[in-house]
Amino acid sequence: MTSGDRAELARLVGVAETALADALARTAGPSARLEAAMRHAVNAGGKRLRPVLCLAAAAAIDPGADARRAAAALELVHTYSLIHDDLPCMDNADLRRGKPTVHRAFDEAAAVLAGDALLALAFELTAEHPAETARDLTRVLARASGPAHLVGGQMEDTLGLLGPASAERLDAIQRGKTAAMIAASLEMGAVAARAGDGARAAFREAGLSLGVAFQIADDLLDLQGDASVVGKPTGADAARGKLTYHGLHGVEAARAKVRELTGTCRARLRATGGRTAFLEALADSLIDRRN
C-alpha cells in the first residue's frame, strides 16, 4: 500500500469507530450489565475490516454516500459471532485480542445475551435508512449472517473433521463462515451508495473471491508456526481437526488458489465501474501479509 492508501485506511477505521460508538450509545435498556458486556466485546479492538470494506465500496461509487450505519452493523454482527464462537461449548477461548473473552470477563449467560443483543442491534441500524436502502441492507445482512452462510458455516466448522472432508463441504464452510460476510460488506457499501444491480453483483463477487483467498491464506499462516514441516498440517488448526484447503489439496495448490482468487477479486473490483484503486490495494495487502 502507498502512504496515501495507508492514510485512507486510517481515515476509514476512524469513521468506523465513530459509527460503532454511535451505535452503542443508543442501546439504553434495562440492563447495565448487558450493555457493559456488549461494550467489552466491541471495544476490544480489531482491524474493523468489514466496516472499512463497506465504507470503501460506498466511496468507490459515491464519495458522498453515507454507509456509516451499514458499516457499524457489519462489525456488530462480526463481534457477535466471535463472542458465541469463543463460548466454552465451541472454541472455549479465554482470550481474544489479548483481553478476556466476554464469558470470562462476565459469565456465559452475559456472553450469550450480549451476542444476541448485538445481532438484533445490527438490524436496528440497517432499518434506519430510506425505505429501499433499508430493505436491501437488511436482506443482504440477514442472508449473510443466517443459516445459509455465517451460522451454517460455523456449525460445520465446529464439527471440523468429524464431518466428511470433501472439497464441497470445505467450500461451503469457507464461503459461509468468512466469504459471505466479506461479500456482504462490499455489497452493503454499494447498496448504501445506491449502485446499480451490475455493480452490486460485481462487488459481491469480488468479496467472495477475497473472502475465500483470505481464509485459505489465513489457514496457511497457521502452518508457519512449524515451518520445518511445511506441507503437513501440524499447527493449531490441525490439532483441533479443522478442515482446511491446504489439508485437503496440499500447500502448493493452496498458494496457487490464493493467487488465482486474488486476480479474480481485482478483475471484479474493476468491473464495478467504481474508483476501486484503494480497495484493490487493500485486498492485495490483506492477502500478501498471509501468503
Next chain:
Amino acid sequence: MTSGDRAELARLVGVAETALADALARTAGPSARLEAAMRHAVNAGGKRLRPVLCLAAAAAIDPGADARRAAAALELVHTYSLIHDDLPCMDNADLRRGKPTVHRAFDEAAAVLAGDALLALAFELTAEHPAETARDLTRVLARASGPAHLVGGQMEDTLGLLGPASAERLDAIQRGKTAAMIAASLEMGAVAARAGDGARAAFREAGLSLGVAFQIADDLLDLQGDASVVGKPTGADAARGKLTYHGLHGVEAARAKVRELTGTCRARLRATGGRTAFLEALADSLIDRRN
C-alpha cells in the same frame, strides 16, 4: 370465547403453521445438523400466540392484508429466545413442552447456533416485503428483540432477586421480556396492513397492556401450585429468586393490576378503529385463564 372466536383462532394458528413451514423450507445451507436443530425447536409446538396476534391485528385493519412472513418472523424470534433461555448457563431446562430442549437433543453449540440462525432468519422474512413495509417491520422487530427490550429483560430476569427489587426494575423486566414482543406482534400486524400511525400506536399500546397483564397473571398462576399459602410467594418462581409483581406488591394488588390492564388493553384495541372483536375476546381469554 364464542365458537366463532375459537374457529377463527384455529384458522389463524393454521396460517401461522404454514408460514413457519415456508420459512424453514428456505434455509437450505451447508449444515444439515443446524437445520435439524432449528426444526426441532420450531416444531416443538406452542400456542403460536405472537403470530396469531399479528395476523389478527392485520385482519382487523384489512382482511386482505398479508402478514404471514411478519407472523413467522415473530415466532422465530420467540423460539430463538426460548432456546437460549433454556441453556445450562441460564434456566438449564431439560424439557420444553414435554420434549428435550435443543441442547439436550443436540448439544450446546447446536443450541446456541440454532437460536442465532432463527434470529437472523426472522430478518430475512421482514426484509421480504415492499420497501416501506420491510423497513418498518424490521425496525419494530429489531427494537423489540434487542438490548432495550427482549435481551435486556432476559439479562435482568436471569439476575432475578440478585438485582434491586424495585418497581421500576420489575416494570423494565416485564416490559422487556414479555410485553415488548406482544406489542410488536400487534404493531407488525398493523404495519403489514398499512395502518395509519394512530392505529399502529394504539395496537402497540394495547400490546404493552396485554403483555404486562399476561406476565403478572402468569406469575400468579405459579403461586397456585401451593394454594394454602396464597399471599406469600412459595412456587417455583420464588425458589429461583424471580422478581414478580405479587412478590413486590402482594397478591391482591396484582389481581387488581391485571383487571386494570385488561380494561386498558380493550380500550386501546377499540381505539385502533379496526374490527377488533376477536382480538378483544382473545385478550380476555388469555388473561382469564390465569386470573
